[in-house]
Amino acid sequence: MPALLDVGAGLPGPMTNNYKNLLQQLPSCLIFKQKNSSTLYLSDVLTQHLSLSQTTFSDDVPCPIQFYCGRTGDALTGDASPLVIAEHHHALCQQVVLQCGARRFYSHLQSKLVSDNDTAWLVIEVTLNQPYQTHQTLSAWQEKLSFSMMLSAISTRLINARDDEADSLIEQSLGTFGEYLKAQRCYLFCFSSDNALMDNTHEWVAPGVTPFKDELQQVPVAEQLPYFDTVIKQDHAFVVGDVEELPATAALEKAEFQREGIRAVLCVAVHVNDDLFGFIGCDFLTGPHCWTEHEIKSIKLIGEMVSETLSSITTRQSLQRVQQELLQANARLKVLVNLDGLTHIANRRHFDETLETQWRSIAESGLSLLFIDVDNFKHYNDNYGHQAGDEVLQAIACVLDDVADSLNGLAARYGGEEFAIILPGQQHKEATTAASRVMRAVSTLNIAFASSEKTDRVTVSIGLADSMSATSPQSLINQADAALYKAKQSGRNTIVSFPTTQRASNRMATGAYR
Ligand SMILES: Nc1nc2c(ncn2[C@@H]2O[C@H](COP(=O)(O)OP(=O)(O)OP(=O)(O)O)[C@@H](O)[C@H]2O)c(=O)[nH]1
The missing domain is CATH 3.30.450.40 (GAF domain)
Structure with missing residues (x-):
């Protein structure tokens, strides 16, 4: 209901006649009457809309407005009359056809009871919609x-x-x-x-x-x-x-x-x-x-x-596309975050995470770790330059990756010229075989190293440890590192396993082998 009907309700008790005048002059199409009175008033605006010459109607001067049901076309008279409904129920809200003379309008009626202290007024606001064509049939x-x-x-x-x-x-x-x-x-x-x-x-x-x-x-x-x-x-x-x-x-x-x-x-x-x-x-x-x-x-x-x-x-589709691109970018980022920039194999971060995860899930079924270090690499750099050294690291990383891949393992750059391979599910014997494959693969690279200590080719040393001897990922790392240290001490270009005797101490000691 528009606010204008509430305006009257809030007035501080004007004289009834003033109240009637106020309603009459409001800029809305209104039909209003005192409750239980048969005199009906129309606001000036409605009177003009309907081209009527007077605003007050009573039993002697009947109001020329008639209402019809918009759906069936039936005349709304007697108890069905909107005026009667409004009088009895006070809250009318109805869609009707309003006829005045020859003119008909689809209209909406809404009523409210307002009071000026002494008198209750029933006010019906009429919204006149488009004209109803008289030739328009029910169909x-x-x-x-x-x-x-x-x-x-x-x-x-x-x-x-x-x-x-x-x-x-x-x-x-x-x-x-x-x-x-x-x-x-x-x-x-x-x-x-x-x-x-x-x-x-x-x-x-x-x-x-x-x-x-x-x-x-x-x-x-x-x-x-x-x-x-x-x-x-x-x-x-x-x-x-x-x-x-x-x-x-x-x-x-x-x-x-x-x-x-x-x-x-x-x-x-x-x-x-x-x-x-x-x-x-x-x-x-x-x-x-x-x-x-x-x-x-x-x-x-x-x-x-x-x-x-x-x-x-x-x-929606462009949102989905953007989302897809973001997911792909994230996936690419995730891969990049885990990769070493020079060699493009796993970096130290990914190595640490993988070792932790593998340790938790399959330590019982065996887990081996190889530490691989390029021999006399400082010397190589000094002789061939840092750029050539980089290329050696890339070539070695590539062969390590192949070996690890074929055994469902992970090859990583552990740091500097040191690499590692995690071999899940591999016992000591299989890990030794894998280490031998690495040695062969590096020697197949056949990278010249004229001033090398032992051969004239680039070689690596490998330290090997397995989960039988270790009590935690860190102790496995320590053991592999210790074995590598031993390999270096033994003259390089060799594989050393963390000693059986210490492995036999069965996970009790955290083998500091160095
Ligand atoms: N080209 C190149 N060299 C690197 C990189 N990271 C580490 N190095 C070099 O690797 C060398 C490692 O030297 P050392 O730790 O003395 O070991 P090494 O000379 O390989 O001797 P051993 O390990 O005992 O056989 C250093 O000269 C580092 O500068 C790298 O990304 N690129």
Whole structure:
């Protein structure tokens, strides 16, 4: 209820007559009366709207206003009269047809009881909507109702459309609309991003009518339908009641419409996110058709609904795309965070995490660790330069990675010229075999090292430990490192396992071997 009715209710007890005058002068369409009185007053605004010459009505001068049910057309008299309902229930809220003389209006009535201390006033506010055509029949009214229901059904369908069902829902909506209009074809076209081509994306045809969707793809619209192209892009609506009467400038359109058997056509532009998306249209094949304002408005409404659906799908899809890209970027970052920048195998961080995890999950079934260190690498750098040293580290990392991969293990750069391989599920014997493979693979690299202590090739030393002798990841590392130290001491280019005797001490000691 508009606030104006509350204005009177809040006044501090003016004289009844003043109160009546106030209601009469309020800038609203009001019918009001004192409760239980038969005298009826109209506000000045309503009196003017209804072209009446007086504002007060009583048994002697009856009010010329009559009310009818908007749905059935029945006169609302006796107990069904809105005035009686308002008098008895005080809160009327009703849609009616209001008749005054020869004029009829769809109207909304809403009532309220207000009081000026002495007197209770029943005030009905009348909202006069569009004029009710006297020639309008009940079936026309019902038709309007069924159209509104159809629109709301289509809108509900489209609003709730999931991406994967949007296409079929748009086609169903075109069908519902086509059947309502008794048209033979209803469709949606979309323009390419440069608006040069058009595709028939959705189509509904009445039974027995030839569909053209498959054929009407990638149509160069400006070339093939120049008149249509100009009109739809400039006026956003193309309305042809009879194709036979198209102007000479539309000869290409006329030929095309005749080819498709179209006699009358209506198309309106569809915009998505303010950009011209395409157009929605429908055809009559059976004969000319005089398009009504109502039909043009209706198809525009359907176009807007379709456009809302498409726009929310586009937004959703671009959000999903961004999300996907973010996930991929995150995944790439995650990989990068775990990789050593020079050798592109796992870095120390990833090594530590993996060893912890593997230790927890499969220490019982065996876990071996190899520490691999390039021999006399300082010397190599000094002789061949740091860049060449880098390349050696990369080549060695590559072979370590291959060996680890083949054994479901992980090769990592532990630091500087030191590498490590975690071998899950590998007992001591298998780990020794793996270490030998590493030695062979490095020697196969055949990297010249003229001033090497032992050979003239780059070699590595390997220290090996396994979970049988270690009590924690750190003790496993210490043991592998200790074994590597021993290998270096033994003259390099060799494999040393953490000693059996100490391994036999069975996880009790945390083997500081150095
Ligand atoms: N080119 C290059 N050299 C590195 C890199 N990281 C560490 N080094 C070098 O590796 C060398 C390691 O030297 P040391 O720890 O003395 O060991 P080593 O000379 O290999 O001798 P042993 O390990 O006892 O056989 C140092 O000269 C470091 O500068 C790297 O990323 N690139």
